[in-house]
Amino acid sequence: DGGITQSPKYLFRKEGQNVTLSCEQNLNHDAMYWYRQDPGQGLRLIYYSQIVNDFQKGDIAEGYSVSREKKESFPLTVTSAQKNPTAFYLCASSIQGARVGNQPQHFGDGTRLSIL
Amino acid sequence: RKEVEQDPGPFNVPEGATVAFNCTYSNSASQSFFWYRQDCRKEPKLLMSVYSSGNEDGRFTAQLNRASQYISLLIRDSKLSDSATYLCVVNKGGGADGLTFGKGTHLIIQP
Numbered sequence: 001d002g003g004i005t006q007s008p009k010y011l012f013r014k015e016g017q018n019v020t021l022s023c024e025q026n027l028n029h030d031a032m033y034w035y036r037q038d039p040g041q042g043l044r045l046i047y048y049s050q051i052v053n054d055f056q057k058g059d060i061a062e063g064y065s066v067s068r069e070k071k072e073s074f075p076l077t078v079t080s081a082q083k084n085p086t087a088f089y090l091c092a093s094s095i096q097g098a099r100v101g102n103q104p105q106h107f108g109d110g111t112r113l114s115i116l
Numbered sequence: 117r118k119e120v121e122q123d124p125g126p127f128n129v130p131e132g133a134t135v136a137f138n139c140t141y142s143n144s145a146s147q148s149f150f151w152y153r154q155d156c157r158k159e160p161k162l163l164m165s166v167y168s169s170g171n172e173d174g175r176f177t178a179q180l181n182r183a184s185q186y187i188s189l190l191i192r193d194s195k196l197s198d199s200a201t202y203l204c205v206v207n208k209g210g211g212a213d214g215l216t217f218g219k220g221t222h223l224i225i226q227p
Contacts, residue, residue: 035217040124042217042219043160043203043217045214045215048214102148104150104165105215
């Protein structure tokens with residue numbers, strides 16, 4: 001079955017630690033995205049990538065980093081510089097459109113990150 | 117005006133009823149519109165894209181009004197399983213990249 005796999009489902013981080021969230025897709029999609037969702041809030045874009053070895057900052061990139069070494073994989077690192085990392089993190093992918101956002105995005109089932 | 121605005125609800129609706137809700141968007145250059153469904157503590161799932169001429173998928177009908185900058189979702193013969201949060205999603209448009217997600221409308225179908 002084609003889809004997007006995020007791991008782990010739940011992640012706990014001590015203050016001052018970096019953590020990396022995994023996102024893998026086998027949909028052969030070119031574009032991948034990372035969002036965070038806070039309670040009662042809409043999704044906010046952290047980073048996106050339209051092609052391997054290229055990525056762009058979204059609306060709230062500070063304190064996060066990404067890499068796109070393979071088409072299938074788009075890991076997100078939450079660094080110690082992110083002051084409020086507790087959130088629900090969602091990875092998505094889509095086929096390539098003329099502009100990012102022209103095509104519907106399909107989501108993984110998310111990672112819940114909490115600070116200990 | 118917020119980029120994408122939705123009534124958060126909750127909308128409490130009896131099973132079998134018809135329910136409709138709107139979403140307004142601020143950027144007249146937006147070209148792509150979607151409705152997503154999100155169950156509690158789950159990921160959003162694409163419900164349907166919204167086309168200029170309006171479109172229907174079973175019990176669900178989506179419409180776009182460009183002049184007034186809103187999209188709507190109508191659900192007929194509502195089922196208990198329709199209970200969820202419905203997210204209005206609009207592309208930024210005007211050369212900017214990305215999608216803007218509304219905060220969602222919470223729908224509760226009651227038996």
